[in-house]
Amino acid sequence: MKLATWNVNSLAVRLPQLLDWLAVQQPEVLVLQETKLTDDKFPHAAITAAGWHSVWFGQKTYNGVALLSRSEPIDVVRNLPGFDDPQARVIAATVDGVRVIGAYFPNGQAPGTDKFAYKMAWLDALQAFVAAELARHPRLVLMGDYNIAPEDRDVFDPVAWAGQIHCTDEERAHFRALCGLGLVDAFRLFEQPVKSWSWWDYRNLAFRKNQGLRIDHILVSEALKPQVAACLIDKLPRKNERPSDHAPVLVELTG
DNA sequence: ATGACTCCCAGTGGGAGA
Numbered sequence A: 001m002k003l004a005t006w007n008v009n010s011l012a013v014r015l016p017q018l019l020d021w022l023a024v025q026q027p028e029v030l031v032l033q034e035t036k037l038t039d040d041k042f043p044h045a046a047i048t049a050a051g052w053h054s055v056w057f058g059q060k061t062y063n064g065v066a067l068l069s070r071s072e073p074i075d076v077v078r079n080l081p082g083f084d085d086p087q088a089r090v091i092a093a094t095v096d097g098v099r100v101i102g103a104y105f106p107n108g109q110a111p112g113t114d115k116f117a118y119k120m121a122w123l124d125a126l127q128a129f130v131a132a133e134l135a136r137h138p139r140l141v142l143m144g145d146y147n148i149a150p151e152d153r154d155v156f157d158p159v160a161w162a163g164q165i166h167c168t169d170e171e172r173a174h175f176r177a178l179c180g181l182g183l184v185d186a187f188r189l190f191e192q193p194v195k196s197w198s199w200w201d202y203r204n205l206a207f208r209k210n211q212g213l214r215i216d217h218i219l220v221s222e223a224l225k226p227q228v229a230a231c232l233i234d235k236l237p238r239k240n241e242r243p244s245d246h247a248p249v250l251v252e253l254t255g
Numbered sequence B: 001a002t003g004a005c006t007c008c009c010a011g012t013g014g015g016a017g018a
Helices: A011-025 A044-050 A114-136 A169-180
Strands: A002-007 A029-033 A053-057 A065-069 A074-078 A090-095 A098-104 A140-145 A183-185 A216-221 A228-233 A249-253
Touching (some): A002 A011, A002 A140, A011 A029, A011 A044, A029 A140, A044 A053, A065 A090, A065 A098, A090 A114, A098 A114, A140 A249, A169 A183, A216 A249
Parallel strands (some): A029 A098
Antiparallel strands (some): A002 A249, A029 A065, A140 A216, A183 A216, A228 A249
């Protein structure tokens, strides 16, 4: 069973690339972030025609998430229950007995700003939600654009980025707290190439120079950990014309 | 170097992203 996450940075722009990628990779489940579409504009028909179920939760201009799956998704949850939020950032569903939470974590802009405070409050609410979901669904995957680089080895220039957004102690503590609920970073279960990133700035020829961050993650529960056979970042879509600034991350579960 | 690029909504520029 292959599951994946991809921040597409506008599904309206990236739909052809998404359909191409689905045809090649054939994931059982894919969660999307930054669809930037109101629900009435979600390209449901094209995705259905390609052979995937889809559920979605979006808004105008910013944010927006979706979950695509080969099997029908059930028990769909949109956003964090009890956390009143005008921003569309979370979609969860059960697919083939696996609870999948897809999330677009807030950017946070910079420490000390209102947006950073929002990120911290959102992370508190996410942690409570994941804990409750784990209690009901031991077989669980939390994946998406975390906007957190967990360790210095996830940053191309850790000295320049020290204390900057995505790399602050507060954000990294939240990442570790999520792991403390009984989740593990699937990517780090395997030997990986050094300088593995999931995002590269559009500016400065960053992709060509491989200057990026690893901020898109797949965390799996302890119950699923023995089934994790592989986890990788697919850099190919970043080489497309008009690419998203993020690459998809995939995990393969046996059985 | 408070930049660089891309997307969006707007409207002939500006905010946000990371």
